[in-house]
Amino acid sequence: MSDQNLKRVIIEPVTRVEGHGKVSILLDQDNKVKQARLHIVEFRGFERFIQGRPYWEVPVLVQRLCGICPVSHHLAAAKAMDWIVGGENLTPTAEKMRRLMHYGQTFQSHALHFFHLCSPDLLFGFDADPSIRNVIGVARKYPDLAVQGVMMRKYGQEIIKATAGKKIHGTGAIPGGVNKNLSIEERDVFLKDIDQMLEWGRGALKIARDYTIENLDKVKDFGSFESNHAGLVRKDGCLDLYDGYLRAVDSQGNRILDDMDPQKYTEFIQEGVKSWTYMKFPFLKSIGPEDGWYRVGPLSRINVCDFIDTPEAEAARKEFKAITDDKPNHITMAYHWTRMIEVLHSIEKINELLHDTDLQGTDLVVKGQRREEAASILEAPRGSLFHHYKVDENDQVVMANLIVSTTNNNEPMNRAVTKVAEDYLSGQAEITEGLLNHIEVAIRAYDPCLSCATHAMGKMPLIVSLFDHEGQLLDKKVKE
Amino acid sequence: MSEKTITFTIDGVEVKGAPGQTILDAADAAGIYIPRLCHFKGLNPHGSCRVCTVIVNGRPQAACTQPIAEGTTVENDTEDIKKHRSNIVDMMFVEGNHFCMFCEKSGNCELQALAYRLGICAPKYPFQFPDCTLDASHPDIFIDRNRCILCGRCVQASKDLDGKCVFEFVGRGAEKKIAVNAEAKLSDTNVDVTDRAVNICPVGAILKKREGFKIPIGERMYDAQPIGSDIESDTKSIK
Numbered sequence: 030m031s032d033q034n035l036k037r038v039i040i041e042p043v044t045r046v047e048g049h050g051k052v053s054i055l056l057d058q059d060n061k062v063k064q065a066r067l068h069i070v071e072f073r074g075f076e077r078f079i080q081g082r083p084y085w086e087v088p089v090l091v092q093r094l095c096g097i098c099p100v101s102h103h104l105a106a107a108k109a110m111d112w113i114v115g116g117e118n119l120t121p122t123a124e125k126m127r128r129l130m131h132y133g134q135t136f137q138s139h140a141l142h143f144f145h146l147c148s149p150d151l152l153f154g155f156d157a158d159p160s161i162r163n164v165i166g167v168a169r170k171y172p173d174l175a176v177q178g179v180m181m182r183k184y185g186q187e188i189i190k191a192t193a194g195k196k197i198h199g200t201g202a203i204p205g206g207v208n209k210n211l212s213i214e215e216r217d218v219f220l221k222d223i224d225q226m227l228e229w230g231r232g233a234l235k236i237a238r239d240y241t242i243e244n245l246d247k248v249k250d251f252g253s254f255e256s257n258h259a260g261l262v263r264k265d266g267c268l269d270l271y272d273g274y275l276r277a278v279d280s281q282g283n284r285i286l287d288d289m290d291p292q293k294y295t296e297f298i299q300e301g302v303k304s305w306t307y308m309k310f311p312f313l314k315s316i317g318p319e320d321g322w323y324r325v326g327p328l329s330r331i332n333v334c335d336f337i338d339t340p341e342a343e344a345a346r347k348e349f350k351a352i353t354d355d356k357p358n359h360i361t362m363a364y365h366w367t368r369m370i371e372v373l374h375s376i377e378k379i380n381e382l383l384h385d386t387d388l389q390g391t392d393l394v395v396k397g398q399r400r401e402e403a404a405s406i407l408e409a410p411r412g413s414l415f416h417h418y419k420v421d422e423n424d425q426v427v428m429a430n431l432i433v434s435t436t437n438n439n440e441p442m443n444r445a446v447t448k449v450a451e452d453y454l455s456g457q458a459e460i461t462e463g464l465l466n467h468i469e470v471a472i473r474a475y476d477p478c479l480s481c482a483t484h485a486m487g488k489m490p491l492i493v494s495l496f497d498h499e500g501q502l503l504d505k506k507v508k509e
Numbered sequence: 510m511s512e513k514t515i516t517f518t519i520d521g522v523e524v525k526g527a528p529g530q531t532i533l534d535a536a537d538a539a540g541i542y543i544p545r546l547c548h549f550k551g552l553n554p555h556g557s558c559r560v561c562t563v564i565v566n567g568r569p570q571a572a573c574t575q576p577i578a579e580g581t582t583v584e585n586d587t588e589d590i591k592k593h594r595s596n597i598v599d600m601m602f603v604e605g606n607h608f609c610m611f612c613e614k615s616g617n618c619e620l621q622a623l624a625y626r627l628g629i630c631a632p633k634y635p636f637q638f639p640d641c642t643l644d645a646s647h648p649d650i651f652i653d654r655n656r657c658i659l660c661g662r663c664v665q666a667s668k669d670l671d672g673k674c675v676f677e678f679v680g681r682g683a684e685k686k687i688a689v690n691a692e693a694k695l696s697d698t699n700v701d702v703t704d705r706a707v708n709i710c711p712v713g714a715i716l717k718k719r720e721g722f723k724i725p726i727g728e729r730m731y732d733a734q735p736i737g738s739d740i741e742s743d744t745k746s747i748k
Contacts, residue, residue: 081643083645085613085718086613086721088722089611093610114719194725198610200722200725200726204719208722208725209725394723423645424645424718424719425643425645
């Protein structure tokens with residue numbers, strides 16, 4: 030059947046995610062799904078326009094990609110530039126300040142996603158009235174939860190400010206170190222509220238865990254599929270969000286990659302290109318483009334690591350892994366549960382760091398043998414983030430390659446969209462907004478940052494158009 | 510023999526100065542801030558940026574070059590003049606490529622600080638997006654012409670303070686650019702990182718390499734107080 034005989038359903042833009050994207054679904058005359066795709070409709074061009082810029086500017090420049098987790102890009106670029114200046118062995122103060130910054134941002138980013146972006150679906154149902162199924166609806170019906178989300182996010186943002194200088198787009202990490210330590214006064218402000226944050230972190234984890242277990246029958250197949258998983262681990266196999274080695278496992282948990290040095294990532298990872306999207310499709314070279322794609326993010330990180338080095342998050346990890354007998358968990362909706370395990374891990378780590386006097390040290394920067402090429406991998410809230418740069422003898426960037434977390438999840442998100450479209454839309458006489466939201470729920474589970482950029486929430490209308498097989502517009506619904 | 514004192518007013522306030530002193534220098538001594546960009550203490554004033562324009566007895570004059578005169582009336586902090594200065598600063602922004610968000614001079618930049626003081630949130634003129642070149646050839650110094658406001662401080666400092674003539678303007682009008690005294694690159698000149706010319710740029714056009722972002726946000730020159738606060742004896746007078 031040619032495309033002309035298919036109906037096209039468009040979801041544009043996809044809401045309650047970061048950035049702008051759209052979903053297109055092709056239906057045949059019996060409303061069976063023939064094809065479903067997630068398209069990224071923006072083009073950024075950062076890799077090109079940082080060429081020529083001095084390398085020390087890059088950690089500050091490149092974080093402008095994103096308004097929600099700029100710290101990820103800031104730190105990933107800084108880690109690469111550490112290698113450029115030969116300062117990859119940071120002082121304890123520098124490394125711990127950066128880690129504090131990173132745990133602060135993971136805490137706030139995960140809290141934002143859970144409480145404000147995805148909780149309306151979990152609390153009200155996937156096909157609830159959209160006028161209620163939103164953050165305002167949550168604030169009305171569950172005011173305590175909404176406030177927790179705001180306060181947890183604020184706490185994380187304040188940590189970013191104390192370590193980077195600003196809540197968004199700071200300058201704390203510089204090649205070979207950091208530009209400030211944490212004063213006793215700054216530390217004490219955070220210690221005052223740490224017990225409350227730990228308590229709320231436990232509460233958020235319980236909500237996500239209980240939701241998944243209570244709805245296991247519904248969510249276990251929702252947008253789910255077997256896949257490879259990838260994430261950073263420490264040399265001893267411990268979950269590490271800031272630094273480590275890349276590990277990838279197959280759907281049964283067998284290791285495909287282990288101890289992969291980030292400096293050699295091009296030996297293991299390749300990026301494919303498709304004509305219908307600006308996002309690339311990374312895959313594991315050893316397996317190839319067809320089957321070498323993998324998932325990243327909280328679910329994958331919990332799947333690949335051997336343990337977590339904070340007690341409460343480790344207990345939660347064990348409980349999570351017990352469901353699948355320690356094999357990888359492939360439930361797309363389990364991203365929420367694992368994300369909240371990481372929220373608890375992050376706040377436990379913050380607590381640990383705040384009691385560490387190294388944060389008040391004054392030895393902030395190191396440097397050594399200058400290099401002309403370096404790469405880094407960091408676990409951003411949404412998954413593994415790759416930065417790769419070449420710098421010439423004049424200190425100018427001549428090449429940059431960024432594989433952002435959401436790019437790694439490109440193929441999985443498309444699979445999730447297709448799976449949900451086939452399971453829920455296929456054969457339906459009428460395509461309702463509630464049905465289409467099922468597609469968005471699957472995308473939201475990945476917490477994608479589609480453009481790695483900010484957007485104004487509430488100012489993006491949801492437009493759903495239904496065309497007949499001759500391409501005639503049958504119906505159009507607009508939600509302002 | 511006692512030196513003659515000249516008395517005049519700035520915005521109605523009586524100010525005294527010595528013969529030959531400029532309005533700007535007399536105002537500084539009296540704790541009155543007149544905004545400026547090209548002017549720098551120790552260099553000969555040349556009145557090129559026009560940001561320090563004041564109204565002297567009803568006529569616009571550059572305060573950095575105009576000598577004080579007995580009994581004159583100078584208007585400085587009026588709405589009309591602030592608007593005029595704001596327009597000039599605004600034009601400087603759109604004539605270059607000033608991306609404060611990733612400029613290492615941010616927080617220490619006189620152009621940015623002046624824009625904040627003048628209440629400029631975003632330029633109102635269309636961006637020109639000029640095609641500018643960088644010169645990173647020198648091991649310790651970096652030139653980013655995207656940010657040059659053609660104030661001429663480096664030209665003058667190199668000539669008058671360093672005795673070198675490393676920098677010079679080329680071209681005219683919209684084509685005017687800062688150039689170096691060599692066939693091609695800064696590395697071909699006799700410039701040194703300790704030269705006054707390298708340390709006098711009000712914006713992020715001439716920078717010392719590998720220094721960027723070492724000062725944390727909150728400790729930069731204009732993080733706590735607006736530009737000109739050091740001159741004003743009473744910061745409450747800032748409007």
